[in-house]
Structures are given as structure tokens and as C-alpha cells.
Amino acid sequence: MPGKKYEEKHLVTYYEGDQTGTMTISMMINVMILISDNQSQALGVGPEVVDQTGLGWVITQYTMNITRLPQVGEEVLVGTQAVNNNDYFCQRDFWIKDQTGKVIVKTTSIFVLMDRTTRRMHKLLPELIEPYESDKVKRIIRLPKLSDVEGTENSQDYAVRYFDIDTNHHVNNAKYFEWVFNTVDEEVLNNYFPTMVNIRYHVEIQPHQMVHSAVSFDQETLKSSHKISVGDTLCCEANVEWSHR
Known part of the structure; x- marks a missing residue:
């Protein structure tokens, strides 16, 4: 059980x-x-x-x-x-x-x-x-793999601040969601909401690093893919599906 x-x-x-x-x-x-x-x-x-x-x-x-x-x-x-x-x-x-x-x-x-x-x-x-x-169990559930979406692209850079760091001494996992959604166009955020979010963390982001958050949004399928990186290192990626509010 x-x-x-x-x-x-x-x-x-x-x-x-x-x-x-x-x-x-x-x-x-x-x-x-x-x-x-x-x-x-x-x-x-x-x-x-x-x-x-x-x-x-x-x-x-x-x-x-x-x-x-x-x-x-x-x-x-x-x-x-x-x-x-x-x-x-x-x-x-x-x-x-x-x-x-x-x-x-x-x-x-x-x-x-x-x-x-x-x-x-x-x-x-x-x-x-x-x-x-x-x-x-011998094997736990395998969550869905991430995939790329082709669409309108946007990106933004963020400096990791003192209060972004949690007690594990890396960026708190909830902060990544802000970086993911802040790159999405404001019109989308006002008129749509996420019905599915799949996010995977690959590499810890440390204090004082500069983060690059990029999104590709497909207006026809209402799907987006997101990548968060530090330099050439992919630290986190996400897929989001959207629906009208």
C-alpha cells in the first residue's frame, strides 16, 4: 500500500x-x-x-x-x-x-x-x-520526457540573488517557475493558464550565477518549451500546455 x-x-x-x-x-x-x-x-x-x-x-x-x-x-x-x-x-x-x-x-x-x-x-x-x-519498489514511475516546441521565441537573463538561495545552498526549486513563466508574453499570461507543467532539474544553480531563461511558444497548439541555462550548461527544462481562462 x-x-x-x-x-x-x-x-x-x-x-x-x-x-x-x-x-x-x-x-x-x-x-x-x-x-x-x-x-x-x-x-x-x-x-x-x-x-x-x-x-x-x-x-x-x-x-x-x-x-x-x-x-x-x-x-x-x-x-x-x-x-x-x-x-x-x-x-x-x-x-x-x-x-x-x-x-x-x-x-x-x-x-x-x-x-x-x-x-x-x-x-x-x-x-x-x-x-x-x-x-x-525496484523501479519508480518514469515521468514524461521533455520535448522541444517550435514557435515564437523570447528570452531573459536573471542574476541569482541572495534570497533566491534556500537551506540546501542552491536556488530554491520554486524560483525556476518564476524564470519559466516570466519569459512568456503578458497577453498569454492574462488570457491563458497552464493546464500541464512538466519540469525537470538537471544541474544546481549556485549563488551569484547569471541565468538565461528561454521560451518557444506555439500559438496554434498552445504549447511551450522552456530552457534555463548558465553559460553553455542546461540546468533546467520544462514543457507547458495552456488553455483559455
Whole structure:
């Protein structure tokens, strides 16, 4: 059986929304990670316990399927479940339900443990995994591969700032969503919303680096592909599918 489920109510605040009055993807990710941290705390394996091992949790990929975005002022139910794991990878699912109980956002993510000193992936520690009661499997789910989209291109450069860095001493994974969506034309952002997001992280982005974010948007298929790089190194890529608001 998959692992323990955990849910909390959340009121979407004004600073979690954008100009359209809906919750941004980056804020949604922040809240989901907060909920997973709260579950970990409740199970006795919170961030301070993980820190003592010299390791840290890192996300390698998210896929999100969105029926609609939560509205500012709306109370939603945010949930998570550690589904399964093998020796190195963990599948953790997230969901957001409206007040009728309908799932409006569903997310699947892949987590790994990283050695904070060597910056390399570390084998999962039983004492950090067992409290979730997730299934032990030989192979975890393979999330969809990324693909290129041909269309209108745009790009923008960003300097990594002090407050972009989290406790793992690299750019917080939610920050990438801002870099992804800020390159999209404002008219698209005002009139469309993402119904599918698939984002994969390849290389850590460190303090003081300069980031290049590029997008290619196909107006006919309403699909876009995104690449975030530092110099010649591809650090992150994403695919997004869009629908009219």
C-alpha cells in the first residue's frame, strides 16, 4: 500500500496571486513543499533531523495537471503522500482540492537525497524513509520526457540573488517557475493558464550565477518549451500546455 496521506487547509492570500487573481505556480509549489515539511515534522523526520545527517532533500522533476488555478481568497485543501521509493528515488504526490472535494491540481514529483558536502546523490536512509510507510519498489514511475516546441521565441537573463538561495545552498526549486513563466508574453499570461507543467532539474544553480531563461511558444497548439541555462550548461527544462481562462 502507498504511504501515509497528509492534508491541511490553506487560504490563498493576495501575495500568492498574480494580476489575474489566481495563485501562481511558484507559490503553489511553495505551499505544497510546506505541507510535505509539516508531514515530515509530524512523523519525526523534519528538516532539522535530515540536516543532522548532512543530507538534504532535492526534487529532480515535477509533473502538474491543472483543472483550474486556486483563486485569491479561496480556501483549499492541500495534500501529499509519499507513494513509493527504491534505493535512491522517491515518488511523492501532491493535490489541491476545492471546497466541494474536487481535485483541481494534481502533482507527481521525484525526490532524492543529496550530500550537502559532495553535492552528489546519496542512497536513501531507512530511518528517514520508513516513517512515511511508502512502498519499496525496484523501479519508480518514469515521468514524461521533455520535448522541444517550435514557435515564437523570447528570452531573459536573471542574476541569482541572495534570497533566491534556500537551506540546501542552491536556488530554491520554486524560483525556476518564476524564470519559466516570466519569459512568456503578458497577453498569454492574462488570457491563458497552464493546464500541464512538466519540469525537470538537471544541474544546481549556485549563488551569484547569471541565468538565461528561454521560451518557444506555439500559438496554434498552445504549447511551450522552456530552457534555463548558465553559460553553455542546461540546468533546467520544462514543457507547458495552456488553455483559455
